[in-house]
Amino acid sequence: MPKKKASFFHTFGLGSEKEYLVDNLSVLLSSGMDILAALNAISAETKSRRLRKLVRRMVEDVENGDPVWRALDNTGLFPSQTVSLVRIGEETGRLIQNLHILALQRQKDRMFRSKIIGAMAYPSFVIILGAAVGSWVLFFLLPQLATTFSSLNMPLPFVTSALISVGSFTRDHWTVLVPSILGTAAVVLLVGFVIPPLRFVGHFFLLRTPAIGRLLIDSETGRVGYLLGTLLGAGVDLIESVRSVARASTFASFSKFFEYVADRLEEGSTFEQAFHSYKRTSSVLSIPMQQLIVTAAQSGTVPQAFLSIGELYEFKADVASKNLTVILEPLLLLVMGVGVLFLALAVVLPIYSLVGGIE
Numbered sequence: 633m634p635k636k637k638a639s640f641f642h643t644f645g646l647g648s649e650k651e652y653l654v655d656n657l658s659v660l661l662s663s664g665m666d667i668l669a670a671l672n673a674i675s676a677e678t679k680s681r682r683l684r685k686l687v688r689r690m691v692e693d694v695e696n697g698d699p700v701w702r703a704l705d706n707t708g709l710f711p712s713q714t715v716s717l718v719r720i721g722e723e724t725g726r727l728i729q730n731l732h733i734l735a736l737q738r739q740k741d742r743m744f745r746s747k748i749i750g751a752m753a754y755p756s757f758v759i760i761l762g763a764a765v766g767s768w769v770l771f772f773l774l775p776q777l778a779t780t781f782s783s784l785n786m787p788l789p790f791v792t793s794a795l796i797s798v799g800s801f802t803r804d805h806w807t808v809l810v811p812s813i814l815g816t817a818a819v820v821l822l823v824g825f826v827i828p829p830l831r832f833v834g835h836f837f838l839l840r841t842p843a844i845g846r847l848l849i850d851s852e853t854g855r856v857g858y859l860l861g862t863l864l865g866a867g868v869d870l871i872e873s874v875r876s877v878a879r880a881s882t883f884a885s886f887s888k889f890f891e892y893v894a895d896r897l898e899e900g901s902t903f904e905q906a907f908h909s910y911k912r913t914s915s916v917l918s919i920p921m922q923q924l925i926v927t928a929a930q931s932g933t934v935p936q937a938f939l940s941i942g943e944l945y946e947f948k949a950d951v952a953s954k955n956l957t958v959i960l961e962p963l964l965l966l967v968m969g970v971g972v973l974f975l976a977l978a979v980v981l982p983i984y985s986l987v988g989g990i991e
Contacts, residue, residue: 650709651738652678653687658731667700700727711880720867730866740858740946747851747953752844754957758964762971769975770799777979789981791974835883843956850949852882853917856890858942864935871898889916903929 653674660670668691675687686707693703701719704710714734721730778788778796788796802809839845856877863873871894878890889910896906904926907913913922921941928937 655735658735661728716868717866733862747949755960762968774799792978792982795978843959847952850945850952854942854945854949857938861935861938
């Protein structure tokens with residue numbers, strides 16, 4: 633009787649540990665160590681208690697006669713395409729080679745993620761710093777100035793009075809406003825990016841954001857191309873590979889597209905027919921990329937074509953991430969400048985009026 637997979641809560645937050653498992657298993661098996669000795673060595677060296685427990689579970693499964701791919705699948709650590717690659721490698725005697733491919737694939741994924749994080753680091757820092765300074769002026773500086781101005785029976789400019797009203801209201805009702813804002817943000821994130829049936833809403837807006845959308849599309853196209861080329865090159869069936877890519881895709885538009893292509897291929901259609909019958913093919917694959925895949929299918933070089941797409945879009949994502957930083961820097965400076973000007977006017981105008989009244 634097959635064992636039940638480990639639950640989501642047992643595997644949540646084990647991203648770096650999963651990479652440690654794949655990398656070390658590939659190295660240890662390449663050195664000539666058998667699978668049980670390699671797993672025991674990883675279990676003894678890992679610092680994560682949860683990962684150690686899952687690796688020991690793999691050891692028990694293998695000792696009970698389960699293949700490595702099933703033991704790996706029971707941990708719930710990896711998606712189906714990873715398990716498929718291990719299964720194909722075990723059945724064809726290419727387990728070590730396929731584990732090495734997996735290690736390279738996860739390194740590619742880390743590179744894609746780091747490009748996006750790196751591109752957003754500077755804008756995020758500037759926005760957080762600007763919000764902190766603006767909050768200090770709004771909640772602490774202006775109320776103190778308001779007390780001084782009110783004692784002088786002095787009329788305040790509209791900008792100053794508006795900011796003081798906002799700051800006073802927020803300060804008096806923060807116990808309601810802060811939880812409401814955080815709760816709304818949490819609901820938006822859950823609905824738009826976390827809950828699978830509803831993630832397409834957040835993805836729809838995110839992919840249409842200028843500059844950022846282009847970077848995300850290029851990164852996802854490069855990742856999908858490399859993954860599909862790797863699976864096909866390792867001997868995984870074409871339809872199974874396309875379905876695995878559909879399940880592994882980050883964005884709903886990519887998942888729907890590759891699931892549709894897999895269905896059409898299973899019915900006997902060609903890549904060209906599948907591309908033409910899908911209404912939004914160009915939003916996932918550009919026309920030159922479609923022509924490249926169709927030509928490769930006719931010449932029997934589909935794995936190489938998808939690997940080439942992966943390399944091309946990896947380069948494009950790298951260029952887009954650098955361009956994004958160049959575009960956002962002056963835009964953020966402009967926004968920060970307008971904000972500083974607005975706050976400065978709110979503070980300086982009443983002081984200027986006070987000095988003019990004294991004169």
